[in-house]
Structure formats: C-alpha cells, structure tokens
Amino acid sequence: MKDKFIIGDMAKLFHVSTDTLRHYDRIDLLKPEHNMQSKYRYYSIRSFFKLSRILFLKNLDISLEEIKTYMNNKNRSNLLSLLRKKEEEIDAKIITLMNLKKKINAKLGLLESINGELDQVKVKRISERIGVFLDMNYIENDFEIIENFKKNKKYLKNSSWLIEGQVYTSLSKxxxxxxxxxxxxxxIEVITLDSQPCKQVKIIPENDYACIAFLGPYRDMGKHYKLLIQWIEDNGYQIVGDSIEKNIVDYDFSDLEHEYISEIQIPIKKL
Incomplete structure (x- = not known):
C-alpha cells in the first residue's frame, strides 16, 4: 500500500473532506480502487493527479456535472470549449456586477447629495423618458389598482419601477x-420596448424641469407643489407638461415618515 493513498491521506493532501471524496465516488467522478484481500479502498497515483485536475476545474466554478462530462471525454478541443464557456459566463457576471455597482453608486450619490438640495428650487435638464401613465383618479379600491397593473404587466417587467425601486406618480398639466x-x-418608466411604441406609451421629451426635493410625509406634497408652481410663475416660466414625483426614500426604505425624501419635477419653458 506504499504506492497508494487511503481516503484520509488523500483528503488531507488536498485539503478536502472525506465526505467530498465519498460524494465524488457516488457520482462516478473519482472512484477509489478496491483491494480484494484487505477490503481496503484506496487511491492510486493516477487518481491523485485526476483529483488535482478536478479541483482545478472546480475552483474555476465549473460544475461537477460539466467536469464529469469532460472527464468522460478528455481532449484538447473539449478543454478549450469548457474554459471558453466559463470565460463567457464570467464576462456576463462582470457586466451584471458592474451594472449593479453603477446602480448602487447612483443611489448612494443621490442619498448623500440630496441633503444639500432640500427645499431649494433647481432647474435641471432631464433626458427623454418613455413610459405608460396609469390613471388612478376614478379607482376606488385596491382590487381595481391591481387589475390596472395586471393590464400593463408587459410594461411593468421592463420598468425601472421594479428594477431600481423607483416609484413615480404624476399630476397632469x-x-x-x-x-x-x-x-x-x-x-411606469419603460427601459426597453419589445416593439414600436403603441398608443399607451408616451414619450416625455428631454426638457428643463423645475425641481424641488423635500423631507417629510406625502401629505406635504401639495404644499411643495404650490411653492414650486409659484416659483415657476414668479421667474418667468410656464408649465409645458405633466409632473413627475420621484420618491427617493419612501415607506419601503424607511419606517419613519420624517425620513421620507420626495422630489417634484415640473417641465417648464421661458415665457
């Protein structure tokens, strides 16, 4: 047995558990040999090198199923295919993680900078937005609201509302x-459209907006609308479209009403 490894020795050498090696045995990935006389199960030097290859591929986050398929048909071409496939998966994950980081950075930047803008009217140039308006004026109960959302589910799945946690409400001009x-x-702001815009979809063009962000409950919204509308009149502007209300921190981000942060955006142009 000097040229063979028992399961405990094999596990210690590769810093894996004996349970891991038994699992590899059960799935026919790495099977030990049997000594019929001593009844010992052992690993040969060939199994030693095979385990090193298995662990190399596993450390690349390649699944045991893929490793087993490759081990049953080893050649240079299959190895290249296996590694290229994993490289493509990693590239896709990197893109996903970078996009997540951008969204986190954008939210952090907004939360960290907004305190310096509270209760101040600012004119901002906001890019074009595409979306669907759901009229809630004559809806009397939650059932009708849910039904309204169901009718527009094809837009909801592509909405920044769901993907980025942003809720928009609006008042008409x-x-x-x-x-x-x-x-x-x-x-509902639509990020991507599967087809050409239809009648329900409205394109809000790029425009200057009079904006005000404030801290506090939603019931204060009307007060800030009046302040912003008055500012628009006093400064020689006119309202040219529907408002957008952006909830930066709402009841799903904080249980405290005094921590809510909302921003009203009203499209304007000079008289």
Whole structure:
C-alpha cells in the first residue's frame, strides 16, 4: 500500500473532506480502487493527479456535472470549449456586477447629495423618458389598482419601477394649472420596448424641469407643489407638461415618515 493513498491521506493532501471524496465516488467522478484481500479502498497515483485536475476545474466554478462530462471525454478541443464557456459566463457576471455597482453608486450619490438640495428650487435638464401613465383618479379600491397593473404587466417587467425601486406618480398639466393637486396618476418608466411604441406609451421629451426635493410625509406634497408652481410663475416660466414625483426614500426604505425624501419635477419653458 506504499504506492497508494487511503481516503484520509488523500483528503488531507488536498485539503478536502472525506465526505467530498465519498460524494465524488457516488457520482462516478473519482472512484477509489478496491483491494480484494484487505477490503481496503484506496487511491492510486493516477487518481491523485485526476483529483488535482478536478479541483482545478472546480475552483474555476465549473460544475461537477460539466467536469464529469469532460472527464468522460478528455481532449484538447473539449478543454478549450469548457474554459471558453466559463470565460463567457464570467464576462456576463462582470457586466451584471458592474451594472449593479453603477446602480448602487447612483443611489448612494443621490442619498448623500440630496441633503444639500432640500427645499431649494433647481432647474435641471432631464433626458427623454418613455413610459405608460396609469390613471388612478376614478379607482376606488385596491382590487381595481391591481387589475390596472395586471393590464400593463408587459410594461411593468421592463420598468425601472421594479428594477431600481423607483416609484413615480404624476399630476397632469391641466390639474396643476387649475390647482387640483390630489388627482394623481402612476407613471411606469419603460427601459426597453419589445416593439414600436403603441398608443399607451408616451414619450416625455428631454426638457428643463423645475425641481424641488423635500423631507417629510406625502401629505406635504401639495404644499411643495404650490411653492414650486409659484416659483415657476414668479421667474418667468410656464408649465409645458405633466409632473413627475420621484420618491427617493419612501415607506419601503424607511419606517419613519420624517425620513421620507420626495422630489417634484415640473417641465417648464421661458415665457
């Protein structure tokens, strides 16, 4: 037995558990040999090198199923295919992680900078947005709201609302000008469209917006609308479209109303 390894020795040499080696045995990935006289199960020097290759591939995050398939048909071409496939998977993960990092950085930047902008009117140039408006003015209960969302599920799946945790509500231009500040709609911003825009989809063009961010509960929204609308009039602008209300910190991010942060955006142009 001097030229052979028992399971405990093999496990110690490779820093794996004996349970791992028994699992490899069960799935026919690395089977020990049997000494019929002593009844010992042991690993040969060939198994030693095979285990090193298995662990090399496993450390590349290649599945045991893929490793087993390769081990049953080893050649240079299959090895290249196996490694290239894993490289493509890693590249895709890197892109996903980079996009996640961008979203985290954007949210961090917004949360860290917004305190310096609270209760101040600013004019911002905001890029084009594409989306669907869901009118909630005449909906009387939660069932009707749910049904309205179900009708627009094809837009919801591509919405920044679901992907980035952003909720948008909106007031129409006509209601703002008439001082009606409690007839809101939801706005679902669509990131990608499967086809050409249809009748329900509205394109909000790039434009200057008068914006104000404030801290506090939603019931303060009307007060800040009045302040912003008055600023627009006093500074020689006119409202040219529907508002967008952006909830930066809402009840799903904080249980404390005084920590809520909302931003009202109203499209404007000079008179």
């Amino acid at each position: 006509e209601n703002m000008e008439s001082g009606i500040l409690n007839k809101f709609r939801y706005f």
